[in-house]
Structures are given as C-alpha cells and as structure tokens.
Amino acid sequence: MLQFIVRRLAFLVFTLLIVSVVIFSVTEVLPGNAARSILGAEATEQSVAALEERLGLDRPAWERYVDWLFGAAQGDFGESLRMNVPVGPLILERLGNSLALAGMALLISVPIAITLGVIAGLRQGKPEDHAISVGTLAGVSMPEFVVGVVLILVFASTLSILPASSLMEPDQNPFSNPAILVLPAVTLLAVTLAHTTRMTRASMISVMQTDYVRTALLKGLPWRRVVLRHALPNALLPTITIIAINIGWMIGGLIVVETVFSYPGLGQLTIRAITNRDVPLMQAVALLITFIYAFANLIADVLYTILNPRIRY
Amino acid sequence: MLYQQHNPERQRALGGITVHHSTIAGSHEHGHGGQPPGEPGPDANASYDYGVDDTETPSVFRQIIRTPGVAIPGAILLMFLLIAVVAPLIAPYPPTEFHSGRSYEGPSADFLLGTDQFGRDILSRVLVGTRSIFLVSFSATAFGVLLGTLVGLTAGYYGGKTDEIVMRIADAVMSFPSLLLALFVLTMFGPAVINVIIAIGIVFIPRVARIIRSVALDIRTNQFIQAAEARGERGVYIILREMLPNAWPPIIVESSIRVSYAILISASLGFLGLGVQEPTPDWGLMISQGRNVIAVAPWNVLAPAVAISALVISTNLFADGLSRILLAGGRVEGANE
Numbered sequence: 001m002l003q004f005i006v007r008r009l010a011f012l013v014f015t016l017l018i019v020s021v022v023i024f025s026v027t028e029v030l031p032g033n034a035a036r037s038i039l040g041a042e043a044t045e046q047s048v049a050a051l052e053e054r055l056g057l058d059r060p061a062w063e064r065y066v067d068w069l070f071g072a073a074q075g076d077f078g079e080s081l082r083m084n085v086p087v088g089p090l091i092l093e094r095l096g097n098s099l100a101l102a103g104m105a106l107l108i109s110v111p112i113a114i115t116l117g118v119i120a121g122l123r124q125g126k127p128e129d130h131a132i133s134v135g136t137l138a139g140v141s142m143p144e145f146v147v148g149v150v151l152i153l154v155f156a157s158t159l160s161i162l163p164a165s166s167l168m169e170p171d172q173n174p175f176s177n178p179a180i181l182v183l184p185a186v187t188l189l190a191v192t193l194a195h196t197t198r199m200t201r202a203s204m205i206s207v208m209q210t211d212y213v214r215t216a217l218l219k220g221l222p223w224r225r226v227v228l229r230h231a232l233p234n235a236l237l238p239t240i241t242i243i244a245i246n247i248g249w250m251i252g253g254l255i256v257v258e259t260v261f262s263y264p265g266l267g268q269l270t271i272r273a274i275t276n277r278d279v280p281l282m283q284a285v286a287l288l289i290t291f292i293y294a295f296a297n298l299i300a301d302v303l304y305t306i307l308n309p310r311i312r313y
Numbered sequence: 314m315l316y317q318q319h320n321p322e323r324q325r326a327l328g329g330i331t332v333h334h335s336t337i338a339g340s341h342e343h344g345h346g347g348q349p350p351g352e353p354g355p356d357a358n359a360s361y362d363y364g365v366d367d368t369e370t371p372s373v374f375r376q377i378i379r380t381p382g383v384a385i386p387g388a389i390l391l392m393f394l395l396i397a398v399v400a401p402l403i404a405p406y407p408p409t410e411f412h413s414g415r416s417y418e419g420p421s422a423d424f425l426l427g428t429d430q431f432g433r434d435i436l437s438r439v440l441v442g443t444r445s446i447f448l449v450s451f452s453a454t455a456f457g458v459l460l461g462t463l464v465g466l467t468a469g470y471y472g473g474k475t476d477e478i479v480m481r482i483a484d485a486v487m488s489f490p491s492l493l494l495a496l497f498v499l500t501m502f503g504p505a506v507i508n509v510i511i512a513i514g515i516v517f518i519p520r521v522a523r524i525i526r527s528v529a530l531d532i533r534t535n536q537f538i539q540a541a542e543a544r545g546e547r548g549v550y551i552i553l554r555e556m557l558p559n560a561w562p563p564i565i566v567e568s569s570i571r572v573s574y575a576i577l578i579s580a581s582l583g584f585l586g587l588g589v590q591e592p593t594p595d596w597g598l599m600i601s602q603g604r605n606v607i608a609v610a611p612w613n614v615l616a617p618a619v620a621i622s623a624l625v626i627s628t629n630l631f632a633d634g635l636s637r638i639l640l641a642g643g644r645v646e647g648a649n650e
Contacts, residue, residue: 011484018485026501134630138622141629143577145584145597146618149604153615157608164607252492256581260604270493271585274500282500286493294488 004305008298015294016287020072023286024065027279068283077284082276087284091266093170095288098258098265100174102250104185109193110243114236116193117200121235122227124205132197139194144253148187148260155183166263184261188253192246199242200235207235237307244300248293376638383634386627393624397443404437409592417610427612430602438594439616445589446596446624449509450575456514457575458568461521466552466560468522469529480526483519491516495578496587504587512582513575521567528563532556562639569632576625596621 071077077087120132156164166180174181207213208231216226255267262268266285273281377383396403405425406412412432420427426435468479489497498512532538533556541551582588583597591598596617603613 015485015488019488023497026497137629137633138626141573141577141625142622143580143584143597143625145581145600146621149600149607149614150618152604153607153611157611248490251490252581255492255496256584259585270496274496275586277500286497289493290489293490297488 001305005302008301012294012298016291019290019294020069020287021065023283023290024068025061027282027286072284072287078280080278080281082278083281087280090281091269091284091288094264094266094269097168097174097263098254098267101181101184101188101257101263101265102247102254104181105188105192105250106243106246108185109189110196113193113196114200114239117197117239118204118227118232118235120197120201121204121208129201133201136194136197139190140198142190144187144191144256145260147190148183148257151183151187152260164261166261168264180261180263184257184263187257187260188250191253192250195246195249196239196242200239203238204231204235207231210234237304240307241300241304244296244303247296251289251293373638377634380634380638383631383638386630386634389623389627390631393443393627394447396440397447400440400443404434404440406434406437408437408441408594409433410437417606417613419610420612426616427610429599429610429613430606435599435612435616438599439596439620442594442596442599442617442620445506445593446576446579446621449506449513449579449589450572452510453513453575453579454517454568454571456510457517458521458564458571460514461518462525462557462560462564463552464518465522465525466529466556469526470533470548470552470556472530472533476526480523483522486515486519487523491574491578492581495582496585499582499587504590506589506593509579509582509588513578516578517571517575521571524563524567525560528560529556532559535559566632566636566639569628569635573625573628573632576621576628580621580625 068078075088077091079085080087080090083090116132116136120129123129152164155162162183163180164183166174166184168174168177168180213226213231216230217223221230251267254265255270257263258265258267259271266289269281270285270289272278273285377387401407410433412428412434415424415428415432416430418424418428418432424434424436426439429435429438464479464483468476486494494516495509495512498515499508502508502511538551538555541555546555579588580597583595584601586598586601588597589595599617600614600621603610603617607614
C-alpha cells in the first residue's frame with residue numbers, strides 16, 4: 001500500500017515535470033515573440049529588443065526554464081505582464097475564491113446526489129428511476145454556460161432576486177456577500193450532481209445484485225436494514241472516488257462558470273491570462289491547475305485502493 | 314515472434330480509470346460466437362463478441378429503431394444533420410446580413426426569432442450555426458478517435474516497453490484538464506476552426522487510446538492473432554487487419570460518446586471567445602454576446618441555448634443507448650471524463 005502511494009507520488013512529480021516543460025515551451029518558445037505580442041505589430045525592432053532584454057527573453061530557453069522552475073517551486077512565478085503585480089499572491093487569492101465556490105458546490109451536491117442515486121438504484125426501471133436517469137443525463141450533457149445563462153435569465157433578469165454577476169472588490173471575501181455565490185455555485189453543482197448521482201445509482205444496482213445482499217434478504221432481515229447497513233456502505237465506495245474525480249471536472253467547469261458570472265477566481269484568471277497573452281500568469285495558472293487536477297486524481301486512486309481491499313498493487 | 318502475454322490487471326496500476334477495463338473485459342465471458350446476422354464481419358472466424366448474443370440478435374439498426382429511448386434522440390440528431398446540410402436554403406436571410414436600424418428587435422413576422430446587435434436574423438444564424446458545430450465536433454472526433462485507436466491498438470498489441478512508454482505519455486497528457494489543454498493548444502495556434510478541431514482531437518487521443526488499448530489487450534489473447542504471428546505477418550498487418558476489425562463495437566461507442574464531448578467543448582470554446590470567430594454564426598459565441606443584453610433582448614440567448622440543449626441531450630441519449638446495444642451492460646458511467 002505504502003509502496004503504491006510512493007509510486008503514485010513519484011509519478012505525480014514526473015507528470016508535473018513533463019507538464020511544466022510543456023507549459024513552458026508552449027508559452028515561451030513556440031509563440032516565439034512574447035514581447036512583440038505585448039507591444040503589438042507596429043512596434044519597432046529596438047523597442048521589442050529592449051522589452052525582451054527587460055523580460056530576460058534574450059537568454060537561452062533552457063536557462064529561463066530552470067530559473068522559472070526553481071522560482072515556481074518556491075512560489076515565485078514572476079510578475080504579471082499586464083496587471084503589474086506579483087503572480088504568486090494573485091493566484092493564491094483567486095484560488096481561495098475558486099475553492100469557496102467549488103467547496104460550496106460539492107457540499108450541497110454530494111448529499112443530494114447520494115440520496116437521488118440510491119433512490120434510482122433501488123427503484124431500477126421504475127418511473128422515479130427513469131426521471132432521475134434522464135434528468136441527470138441532461139445535467140451531464142448540458143454545457144455549464146447554457147445552465148448559467150438560463151439561471152441568469154430566470155433569477156436575475158426576470159425575477160430580479162439574485163445578482164447576475166459576481167464582481168467583487170479585490171480583497172473581498174466571497175462569503176461577505178453570499179448572494180453572489182448562489183448562481184455560480186448552483187451552475188457548477190448541476191454538472192457534478194448529475195455525475196455523482198449516476199455513479200451512485202450504478203453502484204447501488206450492482207451491490208443489490210450481490211450474493212451477500214440476497215442472502216441477507218433471504219434470511220429475513222428487514223429490507224431497510226439490508227439497504228442501509230449492508231448495501232449502502234459498499235455502494236458508496238465508487239462514489240467517494242467519483243467525488244475526488246469531480247474536482248477534476250470542476251476545474252473545466254470553473255473556467256466557464258467564472259467567465260459567465262465574472263467571478264474573480266482561478267478560471268476567470270486563466271481566460272484573462274490567455275486573452276492578454278500574459279505569459280508568466282498563464283504559466284503559473286496552468287501549472288497550479290494541473291497540479292490540483294493531478295493531485296485530485298491521486299487522492300481518488302489512493303482512496304479507491306484503501307476502500308477496496310480486493311485491489312492490491 | 315512471441316510477444317509477452319499481458320496481464321490485464323496491470324492496467325489498474327496506471328491510474329484512476331479502473332472501471333473501464335473491467336467493463337469491456339467483463340463482456341468477455343459472453344463467449345466468442347459468430348457474427349450476428351446482418352452484421353458485416355470482415356473476419357468471420359475471428360469475431361470478438363462484446364456480449365452481442367448471436368442466437369436471436371436483430372441487426373443493430375433494428376435494435377435502434379425498436380428502442381424509443383435511442384430512436385427518438387437518433388431522429389432528432391438526423392434532423393439537426395439535415396438542417397446543417399440545407400441550412401443556407403431554408404434560412405430566411407443570409408446569416409451575416411446586417412439590417413441597419415433593426416438591432417435587438419423582438420420576434421416578429423420579419424424576424425421569427427428576433428435580431429441581434431447588428432440587426433442580423435437570429436433564426437438564420439441558429440440554423441446556419443448547426444454547420445460549424447457539426448463540422449468541428451465530427452472532424453475533431455474523427456481525428457482523435459483515429460489516432461487514439463492506432464495508438465491504443467499499437468500499445469495493446471506490442472505490450473512491454475512500448476505499452477509502458479505510450480501509456481505513461483498518455484497519462485501525462487491526460488493530467489491536463491480537457492478544457493485547459495484545448496485552450497492551451499488554441500493559444501499556441503490561434504483561434505480558427507481547424508485549430509479548434511486539432512485542439513479537441515489532441516484532448517481525445519490519450520483518452521481514446523486508453524480504452525482501445527484495454528480492448529486490444531483482450532483481442533490479443535485470441536488464437537487468430539497467434540495464428541497470424543505464426544504465419545509471420547508483420548505487426549502493422551496484424552494491428553490493421555486482425556485487431557482493428559475486431560475492435561469496431563467499442564470504437565463506435567467511443568466515437569458516439571466523444572462526439573457529445575466534442576460538442577460540449579467546442580461550444581464552450583466558442584463561448585469563451587476562442588472557438589469559431591465572428592462573423593461566422595456559432596451558438597456558443599451567440600450566447601456569449603447575448604449574455605450582455607440578456608435583460609433587454611433575451612431571445613439573443615434563448616434561441617441558441619435551446620438549440621444547443623436539444624443537440625447535446627439527444628447526442629448523449631443516443632450515445633448512451635448505442636453503448637447499451639453494442640456493448641453488453643453499457644459503458645461504465647463517468648470513468649473517463
């Protein structure tokens with residue numbers, strides 16, 4: 001077990017190294033001229049060269065990569081080209097905002113999802129199962145921006161009970177005005193809720209078909225007791241993993257949801273970095289997001305192994 | 314030449330996607346029957362049966378027709394496809410035509426779904442927008458599934474070091490969240506339709522490769538592969554002529570699922586402003602622009618939102634049903650994004 005975790009951690013480090021090379025080469029080497037893209041097409045050769053020197057772009061790529069990597073390992077990602085602030089504290093603040101949003105969405109969606117999934121799984125083939133299954137399939141397939149925009153249409157512009165955008169002051173805590181969290185959280189929640197429900201349903205169905213559940217029922221134990229004490233704990237194993245994997249899905253969701261609601265989180269910062277060609281910011285955000293994603297996957301794997309003794313590595 | 318036999322369990326050690334393998338391999342138990350009647354089988358003796366019972370299985374097409382849960386979304390998809398083909402003929406106006414002085418008009422006899430900020434007809438733009446979403450999602454899926462299948466079959470067939478290296482690279486690529494990877498590729502190449510296709514294709518390659526590899530590991534254990542090896546066939550021949558024809562059911566299922574993801578990602582990229590660019594009509598972009606005027610001209614958002622919802626839901630229902638028909642038990646939910 002320990003060996004497995006160590007191996008997975010080693011792979012995480014290896015992955016992050018590859019990812020850092022990819023991120024660095026994509027943002028620094030390939031588009032070639034970061035300086036020109038900042039100054040615009042009309043800039044003179046001299047001004048481009050001057051800016052390149054200021055940014056250190058005249059040095060060889062591998063040297064800049066090593067510098068960047070060591071800086072990044074110490075939390076120093078350089079300075080944003082457009083916002084003129086250090087990247088490190090900026091992404092940390094935005095990360096906090098995004099975590100608040102994602103955390104709320106998870107906290108609300110998981111209990112609902114498990115309840116719905118268990119109901120659908122126990123009533124397989126019945127009308128309530130069909131309703132839940134079709135509803136969650138729609139939830140899985142809807143793009144977040146469509147859900148978000150429809151919610152704005154209903155709750156902000158028609159009913160006027162919730163704000164349409166979640167703009168915040170730079171140092172504002174998102175919980176200081178909970179109203180701005182509601183619509184983005186609900187949008188984000190819709191997708192993860194659907195995934196978790198479907199997963200719970202599938203595993204509930206397979207657990208209810210196992211021999212030990214049948215034995216428990218046949219020896220006369222009350223149905224409710226069999227479901228709650230015998231079936232449910234085992235059915236929840238894959239669900240726990242899927243919650244960890246959900247964090248990965250949420251990252252994609254956050255990029256879109258934060259853009260829809262102008263919520264100042266990591267996702268919105270990513271889009272801003274990309275549209276502004278803000279190279280240091282782009283690198284930092286991409287590395288951080290990939291790290292979170294890879295780490296969430298690692299947690300999912302380890303949890304799955306711990307919870308399922310039949311799998312041994 | 315003898316190749317090392319593979320232990321399918323080993324795949325689990327490679328990372329989170331454990332459920333997949335067991336589903337596809339699980340249907341192994343159903344035995345290796347002949348091809349179901351009506352199913353064209355390129356290699357009659359070499360059928361690899363994914364749980365399609367050959368005793369009384371009607372053709373896949375009949376099964377689709379008989380299952381309303383698949384036939385109805387299938388019909389809606391066909392309708393969208395038809396619209397994509399004939400859109401310029403049935404659109405009341407050219408989708409990029411400006412009508413000056415008629416911006417943000419509500420639905421009327423002139424403009425059935427209203428107009429946008431330049432007075433362009435929204436109905437025409439939604440109809441013609443079907444084209445770009447089909448073009449992008451189908452091409453991206455074809456690109457990603459083609460390369461992913463080749464990579465997966467090669468890794469699964471050769472095994473050993475090749476497999477190890479290929480799958481580790483795939484794992485590393487998959488450690489980028491899909492949307493972020495697509496955004497990155499687009500940042501590199503700039504926003505253009507062909508680049509959106511490449512970006513989504515690149516996102517798909519490792520994910521498809523992983524699934525097809527697990528299928529290949531199973532196909533590899535069949536005697537006809539050993540027979541081909543004994544005949545002295547080359548690896549390329551075995552992969553393309555012996556393995557590929559037997560991997561069709563999972564490839565088709567994977568493609569149908571990938572199309573629905575491709576629609577989702579391309580629409581999201583359009584919304585983020587990095588997909589199809591103005592003045593080409595694109596649903597995601599229309600919603601992004603309409604969001605700013607949602608209070609005064611909600612029809613700008615509603616029409617593309619309804620279109621995209623109908624398309625993604627029917628694609629998903631169809632893919633879901635197809636996987637139930639082609640692979641016994643269906644594809645395990647949510648295991649691969």
